[in-house]
Amino acid sequence: MADKQNNPSDGNTPIIQLIDVHKRFGTHVVLDGVNLSIPEGQTLVIIGASGVGKSVLIKHIVGLLQPDSGQVYYRGQRVDGLSEKKFSKLRRNFGYLFQLSALFDSMTAGQNVAFPVEQASKKSRAEIDRLVATKLRLVGLDGVQHKMPTELSGGQKKRVALARAIALDPEVILYDEPTTGLDPVRADVINELILRLKNNLRVTSIVVTHDLSTVFKVADRVAMLMGGNFIFDGTPTELRESTEPRVQRFISGRASEEDLLELDGAA
Numbered sequence: 001m002a003d004k005q006n007n008p009s010d011g012n013t014p015i016i017q018l019i020d021v022h023k024r025f026g027t028h029v030v031l032d033g034v035n036l037s038i039p040e041g042q043t044l045v046i047i048g049a050s051g052v053g054k055s056v057l058i059k060h061i062v063g064l065l066q067p068d069s070g071q072v073y074y075r076g077q078r079v080d081g082l083s084e085k086k087f088s089k090l091r092r093n094f095g096y097l098f099q100l101s102a103l104f105d106s107m108t109a110g111q112n113v114a115f116p117v118e119q120a121s122k123k124s125r126a127e128i129d130r131l132v133a134t135k136l137r138l139v140g141l142d143g144v145q146h147k148m149p150t151e152l153s154g155g156q157k158k159r160v161a162l163a164r165a166i167a168l169d170p171e172v173i174l175y176d177e178p179t180t181g182l183d184p185v186r187a188d189v190i191n192e193l194i195l196r197l198k199n200n201l202r203v204t205s206i207v208v209t210h211d212l213s214t215v216f217k218v219a220d221r222v223a224m225l226m227g228g229n230f231i232f233d234g235t236p237t238e239l240r241e242s243t244e245p246r247v248q249r250f251i252s253g254r255a256s257e258e259d260l261l262e263l264d265g266a267a
Contacts, residue, residue: 032228
């Protein structure tokens with residue numbers, strides 16, 4: 001596995017760092033000593049089968065989950081174990097695009113985007129309205145402010161949720177399965193937005209996905225999670241060329257012998 005970890009003592013402090021992070025739910029081990037360093041400005045794509053812990057991992061980064069043991073750092077500051085009050089201020093540096101968009105159904109698109117701004121600032125109504133228009137314009141949706149979520153397509157909902165995620169000008173954007181439920185064309189629109197936001201806003205991006213089109217379009221670096229830890233960490237080109245059988249099965253979409261034996265047992 002390629003070693004992409006930064007040395008904390010080399011003066012190049014990563015924007016995000018996880019050190020020996022462990023997490024289990026009951027007897028099920030999800031993260032088993034995970035180490036991860038993410039330099040500022042990088043787009044890291046985390047891949048792996050459903051249920052391996054990709055979303056669990058990024059929830060540790062934003063304090064939605066706490067590790068059983070290990071350490072989580074943001075810009076050199078240890079953040080695991082912070083009180084919710086302290087972490088809530090820090091969380092403004094993160095934008096989070098949830099897998100199912102998680103828009104408030106009782107609010108218009110504009111109100112959804114405005115919500116985090118209203119919670120975190122004392123901007124005037126006019127200032128907030130201008131900000132909402134700007135963020136929606138960045139995702140190609142200025143003009144939908146007064147539409148309800150039920151009036152939007154799946155792709156539009158994702159883009160409104162993304163506008164909300166960038167409402168507070170975060171330094172880091174976390175994308176949890178951003179193309180789930182979208183057709184290939186709409187998925188490519190989201191992938192293009194991930195690239196544009198990185199370039200326009202100069203953000204660090206962490207993308208959790210099993211969509212290979214997303215991997216090969218947006219990633220600077222790819223890490224594959226399996227069995228509680230990373231079995232691959234490298235560039236998209238290195239991913240294609242990897243001789244690791246589990247990586248190749250994932251890329252080609254081939255079931256393992258163990259998977260097929262499970263089917264035989266169920267027959």
